[in-house]
Amino acid sequence: MQTRKILAASTALIALAGAASADTFKIGITQNNVGVDSYQTTYEQAFIAAAEANDNVESVVLDAGGDVARQIAQMEDLIQQEVDAIIIWPTNGEAVIPAVRKAHQAGIPVIVTNSNIAxxxxxxVASFSGPDNIxxxxxxxxxxxxxxxxMGIQDEAQIVQISGQPGYTTAIERAKGFEDRLPEVCPNVTLLETQPGDWNREKSQQVMEAFLVKYDDIDGVYAGDDNMGVGALNAAKAAGREGIIFVGxxxxxxxYEAMEAGDYWGSIYQSPVDDAEAALQTAIDVLEGKDVPFLNYFDTPKITQDNMGEFxxxxx
Known part of the structure; x- marks a missing residue:
């Protein structure tokens, strides 16, 4: 990790030397897929607002639309524009590495936001800014x-999992964190099956419909986010299957609304506004030569029906 910090610092100094004569930092961002869910839409709005509020920042805001090839092309475009720093929300944690390496070789520090690369x-990478998905x-x-x-069913409960977009680091890490921790705290709970919901409510509802046909006894559903979790909840409601515990x-x-209604048990509280503002500030800190941790996490606490009034x- 010390090597990475030294590398990140040297990258920041290279970029700072190129940007020092400018009145502003030109910071480009290529996002994953703004239209896929409201989190990413809100993130983009917050990022633009934060950049516009800072007189020392000029932003170039791009959206890959979930297309890896388009995101790689956007990275190339930002390099050609000679931006001072690039923020990337990766469409695929493996596939974008060559483009990130090319930016690094051009002396442009790269900040990964929300979902880390492989x-x-x-x-x-100069720094990762976002949640600790594991x-x-x-x-x-x-x-x-x-x-x-x-409920007294910790020794017999059976659950299913609806994960996010395949190949997407956030989806991989959230599934890993859940699958590694569950046997430690509830060793007798059985994970029946995992299928991707691609962060999409309608697809997740279809996945859950198939689970309900396949399994007569489902006590819980873990979804990689609440958008998918509510899709699964809608399927259970339509099928008349009650008593299932939904966690996102x-x-x-x-x-949050489903929790208020008593239909959805719990989740993890995460703000897209905090996410966007943290990514922009991390890029600025790197360009200013500040000591920035390689993994720059912000906290994401538990939220359930019991404590949701605090949020x-x-x-x-």
Whole structure:
């Protein structure tokens, strides 16, 4: 990790030397897929607002639309524009590594936001800004286990999992955190099956419909975010299957509302506004030569029906 910090610092100094004569920092961002869910839409709005509020920042805001090839082309475009720093929300943690390496070789520091790239690309990244997705998955497992224990079914419960977009680091890490932690806290709970919901509510509802046909006994559903979790909840409601415990890993407004209604048990509280502002500030700090940790996490606490009054309803 010390090597990575030294590498990140040297990258920042290279970029700072090129940007020092400018009145502003030109910071480009290529996002994953703004239209896929309200979290990413709110993130973009917050990022633009934060950049516009800073007189020392000029931003170039791009959206890959979930297309890896388009995101790689956008990275090339930002390099050609000679931006001072690039923020990337990766469409695929493995596939974008060559483009990130090319930016690094051009002396442009890269900040990865929200979902990290795969480890082989770490040497080309100045910093990661976002949530600790493995911890989020682990906390979701704890929420589910605590509820099962309260219900007295911790030794017999059966669950299914609806994960995010395949190949997407956030989806991989949230699933890993959940799958590693659940056997530690509730070793007798059985994970029947995992299928991707691609962060999409309608697809997740279809996945859950298939689970309900296949399995007569489902006690819980873990979804990689509340958008997918509510899709699964809708399927269960339509099928008349009651008593299922739903737990997500990013609390959306629809999840919060379902918790208020008593239909959805818990999730992890994460703000897209905090996410966007943290990414921009991390890029500025790197360009100013400040000591920035390689993994720059912000906290994401547990939220359930029991403590939701302590949290504001998400705006996304």
């Amino acid at each position: 480890e082989p690309g770490f040497d080309f 911890t989020q998955g682990a906390r979701s497992a704890e929420i589910m286990c605590e509820k099962f224990t309260e 890993a990013t609390n959306f407004s629809v999840g 504001s309803k998400p705006v996304f």
